[in-house]
Amino acid sequence: MTVLLEASELFFDYHAHLRRRDPDASWTLRDINVTMPAGSTVGIVGESGSGKSTLVRLLCGLLVQSRGRITFDGRSLTEWLSQDRREFHRRNQIVFQSPASSLDPRLRIKTSLSEPTKALEQRKPKATELRNWLQDVGLSGEVLSRYPHQLSGGQLQRIAVARALSVRPDVLYADEPTSALDVSVQAQVLNLLMGLKQRHGLTLVLVSHDLAVVARVCEQIIVLKDGQVVEAGGTAAVMTDPKTDYTRTLVEASRATSLVRS
Amino acid sequence: MLEINDLTITIGPHQIVSIEHLSIPAGRRLGLVGESGSGKTMTAMSIIGLLPRDAVVTGSITFSGVEMVNRSERDLSNIRGAEIGVIFQDPLRALNPTMRVGKQVSEALRLHNTVPSKDVKKRTLELFEQVQLPEPAVLARRYPHQLSGGQQQRVLISMAIACDPKLLIADEPTTALDVTVQKEILELLARLSAQRGMAVLFVSHDLGVIKAISDHVAVLYGGSLVETGPADDIVGSPRHRYTEALISVNPGHPEDIDASLGKPLVTIKGSVPPMGAFLPGCRFRGRCPHEIEQCAVEPPITEMTGDHSFKCWNPVDPAMPIDSDDAELLSGRQ
Amino acid sequence: MTDQPPSPEMSAPEMSAPEMSAPDTDKLEVFESTGSASKRWVPPQLVIGGVIVAFIVVIGLASLFWTPYDLDKVDVPNQFLPPGSDGYLLGTDKLGRDMTSQIMAGARNSLLVSVVSTIASLIPGVLIGLIAAGARPFPQRMISRVTDIGIALPGILVALVLATSLGPGNTTAIIAIMFWLIPMVARVTIGPARQILSRDFVEASQAYGRTRKFILFRHVLPNIGPLIIVQASVMFAIAILVEAALSYLGIGAQRPTPSWGRLLKEAQPLLDQAPYLMIIPGVSIMVAVIGFNLLGDGLRTYLDPQQTTKGAGV
Numbered sequence: 030m031t032v033l034l035e036a037s038e039l040f041f042d043y044h045a046h047l048r049r050r051d052p053d054a055s056w057t058l059r060d061i062n063v064t065m066p067a068g069s070t071v072g073i074v075g076e077s078g079s080g081k082s083t084l085v086r087l088l089c090g091l092l093v094q095s096r097g098r099i100t101f102d103g104r105s106l107t108e109w110l111s112q113d114r115r116e117f118h119r120r121n122q123i124v125f126q127s128p129a130s131s132l133d134p135r136l137r138i139k140t141s142l143s144e145p146t147k148a149l150e151q152r153k154p155k156a157t158e159l160r161n162w163l164q165d166v167g168l169s170g171e172v173l174s175r176y177p178h179q180l181s182g183g184q185l186q187r188i189a190v191a192r193a194l195s196v197r198p199d200v201l202y203a204d205e206p207t208s209a210l211d212v213s214v215q216a217q218v219l220n221l222l223m224g225l226k227q228r229h230g231l232t233l234v235l236v237s238h239d240l241a242v243v244a245r246v247c248e249q250i251i252v253l254k255d256g257q258v259v260e261a262g263g264t265a266a267v268m269t270d271p272k273t274d275y276t277r278t279l280v281e282a283s284r285a286t287s288l289v290r291s
Numbered sequence: 292m293l294e295i296n297d298l299t300i301t302i303g304p305h306q307i308v309s310i311e312h313l314s315i316p317a318g319r320r321l322g323l324v325g326e327s328g329s330g331k332t333m334t335a336m337s338i339i340g341l342l343p344r345d346a347v348v349t350g351s352i353t354f355s356g357v358e359m360v361n362r363s364e365r366d367l368s369n370i371r372g373a374e375i376g377v378i379f380q381d382p383l384r385a386l387n388p389t390m391r392v393g394k395q396v397s398e399a400l401r402l403h404n405t406v407p408s409k410d411v412k413k414r415t416l417e418l419f420e421q422v423q424l425p426e427p428a429v430l431a432r433r434y435p436h437q438l439s440g441g442q443q444q445r446v447l448i449s450m451a452i453a454c455d456p457k458l459l460i461a462d463e464p465t466t467a468l469d470v471t472v473q474k475e476i477l478e479l480l481a482r483l484s485a486q487r488g489m490a491v492l493f494v495s496h497d498l499g500v501i502k503a504i505s506d507h508v509a510v511l512y513g514g515s516l517v518e519t520g521p522a523d524d525i526v527g528s529p530r531h532r533y534t535e536a537l538i539s540v541n542p543g544h545p546e547d548i549d550a551s552l553g554k555p556l557v558t559i560k561g562s563v564p565p566m567g568a569f570l571p572g573c574r575f576r577g578r579c580p581h582e583i584e585q586c587a588v589e590p591p592i593t594e595m596t597g598d599h600s601f602k603c604w605n606p607v608d609p610a611m612p613i614d615s616d617d618a619e620l621l622s623g624r625q
Numbered sequence: 626m627t628d629q630p631p632s633p634e635m636s637a638p639e640m641s642a643p644e645m646s647a648p649d650t651d652k653l654e655v656f657e658s659t660g661s662a663s664k665r666w667v668p669p670q671l672v673i674g675g676v677i678v679a680f681i682v683v684i685g686l687a688s689l690f691w692t693p694y695d696l697d698k699v700d701v702p703n704q705f706l707p708p709g710s711d712g713y714l715l716g717t718d719k720l721g722r723d724m725t726s727q728i729m730a731g732a733r734n735s736l737l738v739s740v741v742s743t744i745a746s747l748i749p750g751v752l753i754g755l756i757a758a759g760a761r762p763f764p765q766r767m768i769s770r771v772t773d774i775g776i777a778l779p780g781i782l783v784a785l786v787l788a789t790s791l792g793p794g795n796t797t798a799i800i801a802i803m804f805w806l807i808p809m810v811a812r813v814t815i816g817p818a819r820q821i822l823s824r825d826f827v828e829a830s831q832a833y834g835r836t837r838k839f840i841l842f843r844h845v846l847p848n849i850g851p852l853i854i855v856q857a858s859v860m861f862a863i864a865i866l867v868e869a870a871l872s873y874l875g876i877g878a879q880r881p882t883p884s885w886g887r888l889l890k891e892a893q894p895l896l897d898q899a900p901y902l903m904i905i906p907g908v909s910i911m912v913a914v915i916g917f918n919l920l921g922d923g924l925r926t927y928l929d930p931q932q933t934t935k936g937a938g939v
Contacts, residue, residue, distance in 0.1 A: 070553070076469035077440075091831055118834040131825035135847045141826075145833040181562040189829070196833065211326040211563055212496065213578075216540040216556040223553055238470065241542040245551060265548040282474040286499040287544045288526060 033067040033199065033232055034088065039097035041080075041087055048095075057083050058256045061097070065249075067199070070226060070233040072247030072264070074240055074279070079253040081236045085202045088234070089121040102199075119149045122193035126205035128185035132177040138188055139173040145196045154195070165228075166191040166221055183214035187221060194225060200232040201225075207242065219246060240283040244268050252276050292317040292490055293338065293458060298350035298360075300333050300514075302343060305567040308333050308514040310350075311592060315507075317457065318488040320481070322505030322522065324498050324537070328563045330514035335460050335494045339375055340367040355457065373403045376451030380463040382443035386435040392446045393419075393431025396453060403454045418449040423479060441472035445479070452483060458490045459483075465500060477504050498537055502526050507598075510534050513564070513574030520599030530599070530606040533575040573604065581605045671923025674858075677916030685732035688883075692726035697881060705899050715905050719895060724902070728909055730883035734795070735913065738877075739864035742799045746806035747857055753807070754814025755841045758822060769815065775808030780867065781874070788876040798877040802867050806860055810853075817852055821845045851928035858921030862914040869910050885910050 039061035042048060058080045065071050075081040086092040088099060090110055099106040101117065109117035122145070125131040132141050139159060146154045160170040166187040177185055186206060193201055203222060207215040223246060226233045237243050243250060243264070250267045252260040252275070260267060260276045271277040293315040300308040308330040315321045325331040336342055338352055338359060352359040354375065359367070371377065379385045387395055396415045400406055406414045419427035422445040435443055444464060451459055461480065465473040481504055484491045495501050501508055501522070508525040510518045510533065518531040529535045536559045545551040561578045570576045572587040579586070585604040594600045693714070694700075700721030708716040708724070715724035757768035784801035791797045821827065822845060830840050871877035872886025880887065885906040892902035 076471065086828075089832060091828060115834050118832060121832075123829065123832045125825040125829065127825055131829055133826045133844050133848070135850075144830065144835075148830075148833045148835050181565075183562045192829070193832075212498075212537065213326060213540055213559040214562045216542070216558040219542070220555045220558060223555065227553075239542075240470075241544055244544065244548055245542045245556060246553070248552065264552060268544075268548050278471055282470040284544050285474050286470070286477070286497065286503045288499050288502065288538055288541045 031067050032064055033102060034063070034065040035100045036061055036063045036088065037098050037100075038062065039084075039087065039099065040095045041083060041092065042095050043083075045095050056095075056256055058087070058094075061258055063088075063251060063258070063261075065200075065232060065234070068230055068232055069249060070235065070247045071249045071251065072243030073234065073236045073251050073253060074238070074243055075253035076238060076279075078255070080256040081253050082204055083256075084253065085123065085204055085234060085236055089123050089200070089202050090117055091123070115149050119145075119196045120199045121202070122196065122198040122200070123202040123204065124186070124189050124193050124206050127209050128182045128189060129177065129209075131189045132185060132192075134177050136176075137173070138175050138177070138180075141177075142173070142188065142192050142195065145192060149196050158195075162191045162195050163188075165194065165225065167217075181214075182210050183217055186210060186218050190218075190221060190225070194229065197229070198231070200234060202234045202236070204236045205238065206235070208238065215242075222246065240268070240280060241287055252279065292355055293492070294351075294353045295334075295338075296351045296353075298334070298337065298348070298352060300330065300337055300342065301347045301349075302345055306514065307346075307566060308337070310334065310514075310516045313509055313516060313519065315458070315490045315492060318484070318490055319507060320484055320491040320493060320505045322501030322508045323492060323494045323511060324496065324501045324508060325511035326496055326563050328513070328566060329511040331494050331496075331511050332462055333514075334511065335462055335492055338458075338460065338492070339371045339377060340364070341371075341377075372399065372456075373405075373454045374456050374458070376454070376456035376459045378444070378447045378451050378459070378461045378464045380466050382440065382447045382464075382467075383435055385447055386443060388435055390434070391432055392435060392438065396431075396446065396450050399450045399453045405454045414453075415449075418453055419446075421452070421483070422446070422449045423475075424449070439472075440468050441476065444468065444472075444476055448476075448479065448483070452487070452489070455487065456489060458492065460492045460494070462494045463496070464493075466495070466497070473500070474503075480504060498526070499541065510537070513569045515574045515602065517575065517603070518599075518601040520595075520601075521597060524597060524599050528607075528609045530593075530595070530601040530609070531575075531603045532579050532581050532605065532607065534601075535607045536575075536579075573602070668923045668926040670919045671927055674916050674919030674921070674923050677912060678920050681732050681913050681916065682736065684729045685736045688726070688729035688733050692723070692729050694723035694726050696722070696726050696730055696883060698722065707899075708901055708905070716899075716901055718891070718902055719899070724905055727883055727888055728885070728905060731885040731888060731906065731909065732913070734878055734882060734884045735865050735868055735910075738795055738798055738802070738868040739861045742802035742806065742864050742868075743857055743860045745799065746803045746810055746860065747853065750807045750810025751814050751846075751853060753811040755818055755845060757811065758815050758818035758845070759837050759841050765815075768811070772808040772811045772815075775804070776812060778804070780805040781870070784871055784876050785874075793876045793879055795878055795882065798868050798871045801871060801876075802864050805867060806863070810856060810860070813856055814849065814853070817849045818845050821848045851925060854928065855921045855925040858917050858924060862917035862921075865910060865913050865917070869906075 039058060040056050041058040042054070042056050048054060061084060073081045073084060083092065087094050090106060101109060101121070142159055142162065143154050146152060159173060163170055163172065168184060168187055168191070172180060172184065172188070180188070206222065207218050210218060219242065222233060222235070225231065235243060235246055247264055250262065250264050251258055252267065254275050260271065260273050267276060268280055271280055295310055295313040298308060298310045299306055323331050323334065333342065337348055338354070340359065340362060342348065348360050350360065354370070386392065393415055396418060397411045400411050400414055401408065415431060416427045419431060424430050424442060424445050430438065430442065438446065465476050468476060477500065480491060483489060491504070493501060493504050505522045508520065508522045509516055510525065510531065512533045518525060518529065518534045525534060526538060529538060539557040540559060542556060559578050573579070573590050576582055576586045583605045590602045590604045592600050592602050593606070700717070703713070703717050703721040704719050706713050706717040708714065710716060713723055713725065715728060717723055753768060753772070757765050760768065780801065783804045784797065787797050787801050791800070827840055827844060830844060868877055868884070869886035869889065872884040873890045875890065878884035878887050888906040889903060892899070892906070895902055
């Protein structure tokens with residue numbers, strides 16, 4: 030498999046402008062090295078404050094690293110953003126945690142769903158396209174004329190996924206896509222992501238605090254703690270034979286509250 | 292010790308909770324599990340009379356033989372804190388941000404006059420030790436925002452147990468915490484309950500968490516108690532179709548990770564309907580894959596041995612496809 | 626502004642497929658958030674405020690074409706007629722001029738000054754607020770401090786200074802009110818705009834390459850729109866009060882321009898003799914202010930997108 034995305038020696042600090050005064054201040058992310066082959070599923074796991082959300086925002090160009098280099102499809106991210114900004118965003122899309130907040134409450138679903146195409150391809154999507162996108166995530170065209178508050182959390186999250194996929198990205202980042210949903214709906218959204226990944230040959234990057242979820246979806250796991258990668262590797266290896274104490278604690282804590290499954 | 296009978300909670304046109312019977316014996320831990328809109332928080336808060344003003348409560352809730360429904364605010368606030376302790380999901384909102392945490396615990400002790408005032412400080416530090424806060428004397432002088440989420444929750448627990456309550460109501464106390472901290476808090480609550488003979492009503496949306504802490508589990512869906520029983524029975528051999536579904540949608544920790552990787556998870560179709568949009572009859576109707584015609588009628592409570600009961604017309608069969616009891620039960624099936 | 630979420634029929638939930646289905650074949654039912662067919666509820670404040678404001682607008686406009694008597698028709702024999710006198714509904718002043726006509730024409734001037742000054746303050750105020758909210762931390766702090774200074778300036782003093790250079794009149798009143806309102810509008814815009822900017826849909830919008838400017842005008846502005854409308858109606862009320870105050874001090878409207886504030890000023894020396902000359906314009910100002918405030922309050926409830934049932938969002 031070819032390497033689609035590579036980050037090396039990545040540092041990030043939200044208060045970069047204060048660093049000159051206090052060069053020893055802790056980094057939000059420090060010395061991150063990540064490689065993602067095309068078509069892989071990668072899970073980024075960590076507790077709150079570990080920097081997992083910050084990392085995906087750097088990778089998809091919403092934040093700019095303080096130091097280090099990100100390469101996407103052979104070109105550096107800096108180059109992408111200065112020369113082919115639209116094309117980069119088209120190929121890298123993201124879905125957020127809170128379905129209620131990820132759609133503008135004053136816009137009809139139709140308008141929100143058309144936005145990426147309008148912004149990135151400079152055209153208005155056809156009605157049949159909109160319906161196809163919705164069908165892809167298991168919704169009917171009925172929702173097009175609705176407003177976000179008229180839909181359930183699971184439906185909104187599907188729409189957010191459909192919106193991200195409408196520009197046929199190569200990589201889909203999902204930042205805790207199910208943690209705001211009911212357990213009975215969580216499985217629907219995870220299945221949807223896995224199915225779409227298969228059908229569209231996506232590279233899927235799933236950020237989650239829930240190891241059980243990541244273990245079902247991702248081939249690779251990256252464990253973050255305090256802004257650093259403490260462990261990375263194949264899911265089965267990391268879950269069954271953790272190399273660090275921290276990962277072991279994490280796996281045990283997750284097992285303690287998990288229901289035994291045959 | 293706590294007994295709920297024919298409890299209904301109504302807000303405006305919608306009946307939000309309707310529970311026939313639920314009890315917690317002294318010193319036991321009951322887990323109340325339900326998704327959003329199940330009425331689990333309403334049920335818990337109705338015990339201590341902390342409901343929205345427009346909520347109408349009927350039925351009976353007795354605590355140590357005393358009726359709690361429609362009690363005066365004054366009586367309730369005496370019971371709250373002294374005999375029933377409460378902890379919430381977001382400890383930072385439950386603590387006063389402008390007061391040192393040690394002082395807040397001392398205030399709780401003074402309010403209910405449980406210890407002589409010269410001992411209040413000593414007792415506060417003892418409580419901090421019991422909830423395993425490191426360096427109690429140092430932490431007592433901190434403000435809430437200077438503590439980690441887990442420490443804040445421990446402070447809140449120490450406040451809740453300050454007056455030796457007989458019952459502790461814990462409403463999603465670990466949902467906002469990291470998994471490693473969650474495990475510690477669950478262990479702490481289990482230990483405190485065992486040491487003090489304190490009953491616990493633990494409310495959560497996560498059956499895994501509930502199973503880790505409770506002896507007994509009550510499953511709520513759409514305001515209706517669909518199944519109650521010992522925790523191992525509920526998780527090991529559920530009878531109600533909703534309980535079964537709730538267990539099977541859990542991603543769990545499979546033995547063979549590689550084999551299950553990328554395989555679809557079991558799902559429940561649709562999502563929890565909003566308040567007032569539940570179909571008549573069984574609440575799970577419309578989402579249940581085992582629905583039969585009778586489900587349009589509210590199912591009766593089926594009592595089983597071992598304190599296990601459920602409300603389902605077409606329950607999970609623990610052993611064989613249809614045995615004699617079930618055949619009778621399902622006679623109306625077409 | 627009034628594009629409101631529709632309230633379609635509730636689609637009957639279908640209950641087929643007895644299997645736990647995979648999501649790609651799963652058809653979800655769309656349900657109303659309240660479960661019942663909902664009509665938009667019109668809050669009573671909106672109705673009462675709307676009626677008061679409409680009444681003031683109607684009499685103000687009518688005074689352009691018709692008033693019971695000529696505004697400046699002096700009729701000394703009929704001076705100091707009390708309200709309710711034959712042919713003079715609100716009585717007459719010391720020169721026998723009809724109060725009804727004066728109040729009608731005064732409404733016109735109050736509205737003119739408040740509409741012009743409110744609109745002239747809203748546009749720059751909202752722009753400054755949006756720009757500040759979207760700016761980096763440093764310029765944002767700078768703009769905030771400048772608006773703080775603007776708010777701290779005593780408005781009456783500014784008006785007095787303006788009057789010495791521009792001379793008294795409506796223009797002076799309008800400019801003085803703008804000085805007063807622009808920093809206020811900017812200030813109330815920044816907070817909510819920043820709140821909207823922190824929502825996920827803004828980040829999503831950035832992820833498909835939208836610029837700050839686009840996000841500010843297409844996402845933030847519509848979302849704070851209701852707030853601005855509410856603010857505008859409160860500003861109308863403030864502008865009416867300030868206009869009356871300035872006219873009372875002699876900086877605003879001058880005779881022959883009719884004005885409620887000026888009527889107050891003229892009635893003051895005659896307080897013992899004819900108290901109604903003060904009460905009538907005073908009550909007019911009060912009613913107008915209450916009307917606009919009620920209208921604003923009602924609009925806030927009405928424009929809340931989540932408002933589907935009675936009392937929601939109050």
